[in-house]
Amino acid sequence: MNRRTLLSTAAASIVGSTLASSAFAAAHGGTVKVGFIFVGPIGDGGWTFEHNRARLALEEKFGDKVETVYQESVPEGADAERAITQMALSGCNLIFTTSFGYMDPTINVAAKFPDVKFEHATGFKRADNVGVYSARFYEGRAIQGHIAGKMTKTNKIGYIASFPIPEVIRGINSAYIHAKKANPDVEFSVIWAYTWFDPAKESDAARALIENGADVILQHTDSTAPQAAAQEAGNVITFGQASDMSEYAPMPRVSSIIDNWTPYYIDRVQAVMDGTWQSDDTWNGIGTGMVGIGEISSAVPEDVKAEALALKDSIGSGAYHPFTGPLNKQDGSVWLAEGETAPDGDLLGLSFYVEGLTGDIPN
The missing domain is CATH 3.40.50.2300 (Response regulator)
Incomplete structure (x- = not known):
């Protein structure tokens, strides 16, 4: 041997x-x-x-x-x-x-x-x-999009994206769809940061979007740097990503998506203890509490807050799906017919922008 x-x-x-x-x-x-x-x-x-x-x-x-x-x-x-x-x-x-x-x-x-x-x-x-x-982070993005569309004064909304994967693309589309429903004049600008966490890059991206006229910044990156850049600029609103980021409330952070992993982690550890753990595929959202919506701050008008909370309740109850037709793809071809909702399979592999969004999704 x-x-x-x-x-x-x-x-x-x-x-x-x-x-x-x-x-x-x-x-x-x-x-x-x-x-x-x-x-x-x-x-x-x-x-x-x-x-x-x-x-x-x-x-x-x-x-x-x-x-x-x-x-x-x-x-x-x-x-x-x-x-x-x-x-x-x-x-x-x-x-x-x-x-x-x-x-x-x-x-x-x-x-x-x-x-x-x-x-x-x-x-x-x-x-x-x-x-x-x-x-289902896209459920929270719908609520952010509604608030963003209602509150923008310049009609320009900036979005800091991390990587061009379906999870991020879903979020951009959902935010845009609901901002557009709230305000038909809105335009989205997306900057791809190619990072999950890099405060310097995130800050630079936020500043570039603000310099281009955006007065609302959304993000799918993990630091609070965009909040700090918006605070420095003044008259720009932001949303907390993954965590409440409430230290920037009531302005610029006016609400947030909060990822609540605690119940899931407790359940899975308990399953290991009980000997009942099995490989599973879990995709939960507002209805189960895995996606939370942070407190909507006093900077948001009361009527907009009420509309946002009603949208949250409708999504949480299953009465409304954020991807409900009619919706076309960016090239104008039909994706979802009137009243049709996107199957999970479509959403899990989503690789295109909806109609109205400009720019290309990087490879």
């Missing part, structure tokens, strides 16, 4: 021992170890902040029955695969990987650790030990 074979056998033995002990602990009422891979810092004030808030809620809920560990600011790609592997080797029973770009690394690592449970946020690839989960 050569040296390489010896090393491989030893490594396999270590992995097997780690998996066996962690599986035994979970099955026999011991401490369940839960890991989190975060794309940004836990203090980003947005996406990662809310995932970490849910991690802390797990500790509060389960006490010494749960141990949580996390690694923040993990780049998407090869670095993520190394980080997930290390977390699995550390004895985690359940690992949450919380960014779209972690999808393939999660699948790759899960194949090597079949006794560890994995949950991947916002992706679509599953395995026997990999579940996926996301929120």
